[in-house]
Amino acid sequence: MSWKKSLQEMPLHIMLIPGVILTLIFSYVPIAGIVIAFQNFKPAKGIFESKWIGFENFEYMLNMPNFTSILWNTVFIAVLKIIAGLIVPIVAALLLNEVASAFFKRTVQTIIYFPHFLSWVILGGILIDILSPSSGLVNQFLGLFGFEPTFFLGDDRWFPYTLVISDTWKHFGYGTIVYLAALTGIDQSLYEAAVVDGADRWKQTLHVTLPGMMPIITLMTVLSLGNVLNAGFEQVFNLYSPMVYSTGDIIDTFVYRIGLIDAQYGVATAVGLFKSVISFGLIVLSNKLASTYAGYRVF
DSSP, X not given: OOHHXXXXXXXXXXXXXXXXXXXXXXXXXXXXXXXXXGXXXXXXXXXXXXXXXXXXXXXXXXXXXXXXXXXXXXXXXXXXHHHHHHHHHHHHXXXXXXXXXXXXXXXXXXXXXXXXXSOHHHHHHHHHHHTOTTTOHHHHHHHTTTOOOOOTTTOTTTHHHHHHHHHHHHHHHHHHHHHHHHHHTXXXXXXXXXXXXXXXXXXXXXXXXXXXXXXXXXHHHHHHGGGXXXXXXXXXXXXXXXXXXXXXXXXXXXXXXXXXXXXXXXXXXXXXXXXXXXXXXXXXXXXXXXXXXTOOOOO
């Protein structure tokens, strides 16, 4: 690279400095703290004087009676979120693609995209109101059809599905835009050829639109595998309660409770490290699958 070009790009490199510093401080420096997972950590003694206990924290973690259910809750909720997060945006994009009015299409895109920018603190308050068993809009609507009021956020049978539906509602607008962008890349001559062959709109969708979207669908599916153990701390933390711990407690909220509330720092770090190692393996696997089936590589 010539000095002239380097000088021209210098402002761009300077703009990177704050991001690099923040990444080092909040993403790499804390990695040193994983040694707590192998210690009987005492805050008064610090990392250097706390007793080393090897893998005892991991053995304690695996022998905890509720750890298996927490791991299952995490995987179950995350997998449902991934499935719903793929299907709903694809259907929404296909429906919007059939709309002729550009104004109506942009209005709908804006409305469904808006929840993506709201935090779970705000959305949590909205959900608590509209899902209330006594005065919530959802239960009042279901009551018109003769259904009994349901405590969606306090019933352990309904809580995981409430998480999945509310998460899909928040994020499907973003996914819809991605798939609408993929639709614009489909060769229009394929639709003209399909019309000449007598294909109606449904057959055009099956034989032209969906095959044309398949590369981005494959890519989004494969990349989502890395989030199997990320069921969403912020959402669950703002919506759950002890009444739904049996089906709603996930690894992240479990780490929060035993680490910051029960002060079992070593065990909490061991659980977090366990999740990180599994997630890293899934990310490597998803990158390999993305490279094989979609021709996309992250690293």
